[in-house]
Amino acid sequence: MRRFLLTILALTFFSAGYSAEINFTTATFTVEALEAIPSGSTVLFEPGVYKMNEALRNAWQGTKRHRITYKRKGDKGEVIFDAGEMEGLLGLQFRYMEELVFRDLVFENIKFGLYGCKKSTIDRVTVRENKVTADGIVALLRCDHCVISNCEIILSDKAENGRGIAVWNGDYNKILNNTIRGRLRGAVKTWTSQNGDDRSMNLLIQGGHYTRETTEGSEDHGIYTHDCTTVVIDGVTISGFSDSSAGGSIKLKNDDNIEVKNCVFSTSGILLRIESQTWFHLENLWIHDNLFIDGSVGSWTPDLAPEGIVIENNRFLKGSVGIARNATAENFNKYSALAKKNGGIYRNEIAKAISAPEGTNVCGNFMRTTAVDDDAPLTNIALGKPARQSNDLTEQSVAGLAVDGNTEAGQEANLARTHPGEKRYWQVNLGGVAEIHSIKIWAGTEDLNNFDVLVSRDFMGPKGNGKDYGKEACVVKRFKAGTVGEMYELEFESPVFGKYVRIARRGEDDALDLAEVEVMGKMLTEEDPSSDPAHVPEQAPEPEEPETLAITDPNEISISPNPVADRLHVVAKSEIKRVELINLSGKVINVFEAPGREVELYLKGLGKGLYFVLVSTHDGNVIRNRLVKR
Numbered sequence: 001m002r003r004f005l006l007t008i009l010a011l012t013f014f015s016a017g018y019s020a021e022i023n024f025t026t027a028t029f030t031v032e033a034l035e036a037i038p039s040g041s042t043v044l045f046e047p048g049v050y051k052m053n054e055a056l057r058n059a060w061q062g063t064k065r066h067r068i069t070y071k072r073k074g075d076k077g078e079v080i081f082d083a084g085e086m087e088g089l090l091g092l093q094f095r096y097m098e099e100l101v102f103r104d105l106v107f108e109n110i111k112f113g114l115y116g117c118k119k120s121t122i123d124r125v126t127v128r129e130n131k132v133t134a135d136g137i138v139a140l141l142r143c144d145h146c147v148i149s150n151c152e153i154i155l156s157d158k159a160e161n162g163r164g165i166a167v168w169n170g171d172y173n174k175i176l177n178n179t180i181r182g183r184l185r186g187a188v189k190t191w192t193s194q195n196g197d198d199r200s201m202n203l204l205i206q207g208g209h210y211t212r213e214t215t216e217g218s219e220d221h222g223i224y225t226h227d228c229t230t231v232v233i234d235g236v237t238i239s240g241f242s243d244s245s246a247g248g249s250i251k252l253k254n255d256d257n258i259e260v261k262n263c264v265f266s267t268s269g270i271l272l273r274i275e276s277q278t279w280f281h282l283e284n285l286w287i288h289d290n291l292f293i294d295g296s297v298g299s300w301t302p303d304l305a306p307e308g309i310v311i312e313n314n315r316f317l318k319g320s321v322g323i324a325r326n327a328t329a330e331n332f333n334k335y336s337a338l339a340k341k342n343g344g345i346y347r348n349e350i351a352k353a354i355s356a357p358e359g360t361n362v363c364g365n366f367m368r369t370t371a372v373d374d375d376a377p378l379t380n381i382a383l384g385k386p387a388r389q390s391n392d393l394t395e396q397s398v399a400g401l402a403v404d405g406n407t408e409a410g411q412e413a414n415l416a417r418t419h420p421g422e423k424r425y426w427q428v429n430l431g432g433v434a435e436i437h438s439i440k441i442w443a444g445t446e447d448l449n450n451f452d453v454l455v456s457r458d459f460m461g462p463k464g465n466g467k468d469y470g471k472e473a474c475v476v477k478r479f480k481a482g483t484v485g486e487m488y489e490l491e492f493e494s495p496v497f498g499k500y501v502r503i504a505r506r507g508e509d510d511a512l513d514l515a516e517v518e519v520m521g522k523m524l525t526e527e528d529p530s531s532d533p534a535h536v537p538e539q540a541p542e543p544e545e546p547e548t549l550a551i552t553d554p555n556e557i558s559i560s561p562n563p564v565a566d567r568l569h570v571v572a573k574s575e576i577k578r579v580e581l582i583n584l585s586g587k588v589i590n591v592f593e594a595p596g597r598e599v600e601l602y603l604k605g606l607g608k609g610l611y612f613v614l615v616s617t618h619d620g621n622v623i624r625n626r627l628v629k630r
Helices: 002-016 031-035 054-062 399-403
Strands: 021-024 042-045 048-051 068-072 079-082 090-095 100-103 106-108 110-115 121-123 126-129 135-141 147-149 152-155 162-168 174-182 184-191 200-212 223-226 228-234 237-239 250-253 256-261 270-273 283-288 297-300 307-312 344-346 387-389 425-443 451-456 474-479 487-505 513-523 549-552 558-562 567-582 588-592 596-602 609-617 622-629
Touching: 031 054, 054 090, 106 110, 126 135, 135 152, 135 184, 152 162, 162 174, 174 184, 184 200, 184 228, 223 228, 237 487, 250 256, 387 399, 399 425, 399 513, 399 609, 425 451, 487 513, 558 622
Parallel strands: 021 042, 042 068, 048 079, 068 100, 079 106, 090 110, 100 121, 106 126, 110 135, 121 147, 126 152, 135 162, 147 174, 152 174, 162 184, 174 200, 184 223, 200 228, 200 237, 223 250, 228 256, 250 270, 256 283, 270 297, 283 307, 307 344
Antiparallel strands: 387 425, 425 487, 425 513, 451 474, 451 487, 549 558, 558 567, 567 588, 567 596, 567 609, 609 622
């Protein structure tokens, strides 16, 4: 009997720790195989098109299983679950399961969601819909501690507008770095039907781009929070929603403890709303450090006065703040626990006068003196701007060569190049938030393929992975193939907004080789590029014979060392009149008046990058040479 019991215990222990790896192909994707997936499995799908129907859907979602990861096998190709042959959208909903992961998958004409799940993640999933748009094509319903991250949701139905992400009730969920675009009625909605009894709480909506690409059909706000408490909306770029009662980039209705920060609003602003229901109020809001390219912050609160509202440090390029309809200074000025100060309108840059009840705390705001010119021509806003890359192939192949205006691909001296390695990147700081309409990329002497183009308002670090890209980085284009010297052009139907543009290789042993990167757009803000973290290039192989390059012209003018760290020596056969230091945009940074045949320049405070040195001699010669500062 003892031996029998020990055997049972051993079998039980083994089952509890069991973790299977299951491989699917389009041929083995069957009802029986789906029903047989045990908890604790990793399920790998070979790239291909998996035709979906109700029987397969029921088998996949029907059994309650936990701790399962569903993902693409390998790092190439697409795994597409397609319900296009069905009459309407196919609903695929996993209910009351824990620790599920869906990664690198594509769902077409499928409404995909989790209900009552915990600690589950939907990551790098693409959802494409072109039949009947639903309200919440990706959804978290009554879920806790779940994440939707790095997903792309495209709604293209021509008959009606839909909503990208829906969050209904639940606690501690996150919506991170997603791209939602197309025929949008709305991008993200979080709400409850219980009027405060069972609310969406502790929700983070961070990063990403939400773009309404139509002016037709109904709309219902970009981000809509309804009966929510403790929500943070951080670093989201929203465009295409109209400046109307049905539109607006964000609508906050019957909420409390809501923070909106670091966002870019392209076509409309924020609407504050109180509506008479069983439970209605609006209190403890903190709206700060946002950029309103168009639109304002306005309130429509006919049923009750909002309390403890702080609106500060925002930039309104065309709009302002308007607080009306039953708002009172007494309630508006109440203490905000989020902002840790009394309510008020503080230190905003505005284009129109502020409207608020008499007695409202209003101070430190200033009126813009120049209007935004919508008809201003687009220019190459990357030209001469600070650039960096993962490392330099040689001391001369610096990142700045890709923003010097020279698109010639055949000359190595004109190219920004890195050593081969994992996830190599090149990045430019535009010097402020920009409205970007197109990006052109000229490849160098090597094939340029398998790369991403990213735009972000946050600094993107050196590691080149999703966690290090910045909280609102957006992959605006993914390329798979290319040829030497080819020019790639990205034209955006709606502008994208950001401060940084990055070209990133996805391979494990690829170099990055660029002749030029051109970013056409308009600058919206001007910021100090020196606020970026110091650039520490990745370790690269040392050259076999490191040496200093001296440049000598026919008039026997030499400049050395080049590249230079601190001191630059200029020696000429005839007497030097002037030495000018010029950046890539043509601006003269410094002029050295030092007569003689030899001049020493102290350049320790000069930033790293590519410059030009213009040497004028008394006998009329003018010589220009490139200089690399390291």
